[in-house]
Ligand SMILES: [Ca+2]
Ligand SMILES: [Ca+2]
Ligand SMILES: [Ca+2]
């Protein structure tokens with residue numbers, strides 16, 4: 091509040107004056123844009139996280155007053171599939187739909203903070219990086235089944251017969267395969283390399299004999315249907 095005095099220059103009977111009070115209201119000018127608390131927000135989310143859960147919160151401050159300092163948030167880009175939702179008032183970000191590490195390992199979202207001034211000021215520098223973490227949600231798949239190999243009965247020991255191969259869509263240990271023969275008879279004449287999947291001959295002489303009396307060996311070829319004998323397990 092100011093007090094202003096006005097004096098005239100009169101002499102008879104003397105100068106006269108008047109005073110007035112002046113009220114000056116300083117109105118806030120919206121001259122500050124909201125500022126994010128972080129240059130970049132990074133959050134790691136496992137791909138099997140249930141939707142409709144909060145993954146992080148962005149915050150921003152505004153140096154102005156009143157509505158000039160009220161901040162609203164929105165996602166500007168990077169959310170083309172609509173997998174994330176941001177609460178305009180709180181800045182809390184939710185996962186909306188299921189993630190899939192095999193389809194998309196990382197999302198970069200640009201977030202805007204806009205104040206309530208007229209006209210409003212915006213800050214579009216907010217960056218949110220969502221790093222998806224792999225979960226073992228894929229079983230191995232054999233590349234071609236059934237596997238079948240035809241082997242001469244006199245193949246040498248250690249002879250590589252057939253390459254069993256499977257693929258796994260996950261990553262790291264979730265996709266590192268180990269091959270094993272299961273349900274094999276005690277003298278099963280083949281072994282499998284646990285890491286490569288190569289099946290090799292294990293005994294020198296392979297014979298296919300029946301159990302009749304007299305027992306008859308059937309020389310020639312030995313056909314193994316391996317698809318039922320091979321199973322993979324994860325390390
Ligand atoms: Ca402002
Ligand atoms: Ca997946
Ligand atoms: Ca996975």
Ligand SMILES: [Ca+2]
Pocket residue numbers: 226227228229230258259260264265
């Ligand atoms: Ca897997």
